[in-house]
Amino acid sequence: MRPIPRRSFLAGAASAAAAPLLPRFAFAATPTGTKLHGLSAFGDLKYAADFEHFDYVNPDAPKGGTFNFSPWNWFFNQSLLTFNTLNSFVPRGDAPPRMEMCFDALMTGPLTGALDEPDAVYGLLAETVMLSDDRNTFEFALRPEAKFHDGTPLTADDCAFTFKLLKKEGHPNLMLPLSELADAAAVDAHTLRLTFSGEQSARTVLDIVKFPILSKAYFEANPFDGRGLKPPLGSGPYKVGHAAAGQTIEYERVPDYWGRDLAVNRGLYNFDRIRIEFYSERQAAFEAFKKGNIHYRQEFTARVWATGYDFPALKAGKVIKREFPAEKRPSMQATAINQRRERFRDRRVRQAIALCFDFEWTKRNLFYDAYERSQSSFERSDYKAEGLPSPAELALLEPLRDGIPPEAFGEAVIQPVSDGSGRDRKLLGAASKLIAEAGWKRNGRSVANGKGEPLTVEILVQDDVFVRIDTHWVENMKAIGIDASIRMVDSAQYQARQADFDFDILSMALSFTATPTRDDMESLFHSRSANLPGSRNFPGTADPAIDALIDAVGRAADRQSLVTAVRALDRVLRARLDWIPNWYSANHRAAFWDMFGFKEPKPDYGFPVEAMWWFDKDKAAAIGKG
Template structure:
């Protein structure tokens, strides 16, 4: 789940403990090993019984048909909303179009179409059931014999075993890292898969990997897995690749004879005959396409446009709906990464000084139209956000790390400085200058330099012109205290390559975690294991034993209270280290769409995949001339 500047990505995982049907409240360690489970959940019961017919938040009788042309608000793996040069979404190479995952099935529902009204549950898709070994290190999945690929060939356990093995060897970091402790993926027979781990994995690992897209062994034995090309891989899901114009447009066509269309986990979903994505390098060009009706749905991420731009004929005539939907109840982070692979950023005082130059209060009033709130946490909008002094339970995790983590982690949770809103707060800039002096940076002409004569240069890498407007005052404040600061705007392909290779000083990432974050999703951003892995989301290069220990503590949590304690402790240390500078967040989704769709309300609490849940309404479309 590849996040780039100002882009929103989802770290798909699932839960951390298994609850057997009809056996309330069982922890993972107590789950019986002779029971075939139809679903997996963390810290509690599954909402839906084995004989459920559909999820409550869908319209099980939704009509099929129509087209949904939209601008994706989130994406996974190596995907990009600005361009694409490959149709393989599961490797770190290239930029793939969003929603390629809709062409593939998984063992259990995962990603954006899991059980979206539960915080951490998945249910069988390719797998009818899963059975645990006594030591909880081996899992046997019974596959549905009717599963097949789009060419009519059967999808077997051989394909599933091949998938996990090739992901572990050559997959995107979001797929590779969770499989680090996997020792074996074996087809016992055509419809039985055995996954084995070495005992070092998190209890949640299995629930993460159960949602991975399954690929065809035959296809990738005949075609290179880790090459970027425009040949659509063979899939098995509700959609397949249709018309493609590289870098410009992709259409996904609904598979009319999709083998899994009547499964309870799919009923009421995947209703559009075609899902179309058009790629615009410029945000304004994309907005103009929406105003004309070439794009039918968009979520608005530019405060200025939301406040002033939605005044055009179609909206004024009632053909376009502008409204807000509640955000998901899941932790999120939008923050600027400071790349500590570069020596000048390894001193925490330098990172603090860079942070102090950003005047959020001025930016909110002058550029955001008052619409955003300042983020403080790496787990914003959740119970995992640290507040006040550490609890005794948090201190029990932090004390063994004293001397290895910043002392600030033992006091009040670190909050970002509040400016006077002038745009150039002299007090804050003076404090930032003092920190840089203490760190050994002295004036040498216009800019600061160290004892080696190297200037303190800072470049913010962007691929969206909208960020130049937002970040320019920040850059000017850095220049005012002697930092040689600049913004570098590059095209999407170059941006993706530089991010994957960690070739930047500062870069912004936005990410949404699961309601119950997995160790694997945390490792991919914060753990030393991902610091040198090309394509990972550990953009600052965090490699700290204290952080690693807290990630491990979160990964081994056996109940929600313990998990919350571990994540709050982790949040305290991350905020004290200043590897990431949290930026801002919005409480709701700002959405606009042509009034030609049906949807069920209220939306589910833990996901908002409109392209999967909504449907084409012929009467509404006719009323606005879009039939």
């Protein structure tokens, strides 16, 4: 990140605007010098220190059975299509989803922690945590019974080693939140002290207490680079069983798991075996589900949901098809335009590309009306900007006025609605005009710059479903003179090119935490991640105004201040058009063989079926799966 005068001015101006949101108010309602069983960014914890289990689980759920499923979300360097490493915490390689279930964290982790609260964490490895008066130091009292799968104790030394290692060599989603960690020290075998610089986000600790704790002894004897398929030593409720690279992985429940009786784990991790099979094509995975080889899937292809669920097992009642409500968390599904490539740095070019995507035609002809148009990086949440900026939002935006698009000060930018014809002359005419204003002139059937270089756009995909969706977009770009194409590559190539930012355009879908943090934003939008291999900052966004607004997100002292800061950030992101918003669905479209038990309603802030559901012997026997 090059220091330039404008950047210094903008960052300073934004800091002044955000002065009421001071770091000293982090956990303002949380007492210092007191041992706490949990932490929450705003407000009280739902569960008292002596709680017995989370309300959304069945504490008497039986153990047993196999759950073979197709994951719908994944973390860090994981891939749904293949795997070539079992180290999920490094920048490179493809790891299988759910490796995190093999590792414990200081407090409840990303899959199963306090899913009926928006921002709470409770002690797992750490029985208690104590804050210093300046709220920059956190002292964790570890449970002495904690151990790794080989029986060796898990100590504060392992924890301190982990945070230092991840800060230096970890995946960007682990490395970036640790940037302001000044020290990680083992006070004694069961006391860990984490000290921050004072420049951290108020809620940084809520992210890092969920990070996996690794074995110091194991990684002092083995490289931390992701090579090979040796499972790292873990401590969690599951461990790696059978694994065939790129094909299948099984996680086996650890029967003597040290933390099985903790309140945060009671009623969870019920399956003896969790199995994931990898398919390079969606249709092959669907056929495996229809045969009963896969037990649970969420459907992301609208055509298949509308027309494909008519097979014999479903008609016989052996398979259940239903929708579950989505989580109350902001979601983002969008296409990134890589501004590391000079031809995409002009906003008018990005806007022209966006105008060529006809959502209304796509919704009717390809989506069976199953999706709605996304307009925001924080869709389905209070963080989505609407209408004109509020006075509080303007207080953050005004000091940055010279460095952000003027559109950020008007009505929140929305993508135009087409006439649904698939070739809207008005929108394509506007796109052609923008291309010409940006200096691209017609040269036969294509447009070219002053050097005679054509404007080329390649959409990178790893699934033929997106070839089908993007083909019409490509045709519209060609109609205005853009030399557009689609490149489908295998999963390993896709992951490598994504990590190295070797693409023109690609798409991504993700969900934020219910209480977004500065650390959530940094990997996606901050200058610090723009050239960090493996980060999710696919457009290469490196803008001092965006950085300043992300800092304001980090300083938010209460939920309303957080909503204001994220809405202001949303306005600028939408005005810049680094990301073109795509579409979203209001529910989980799920299908499963009727052989499981589960408690309803589902929690509002997570849906880890593989951790909450259980095998029902009677149901399985009734459908011939016993």
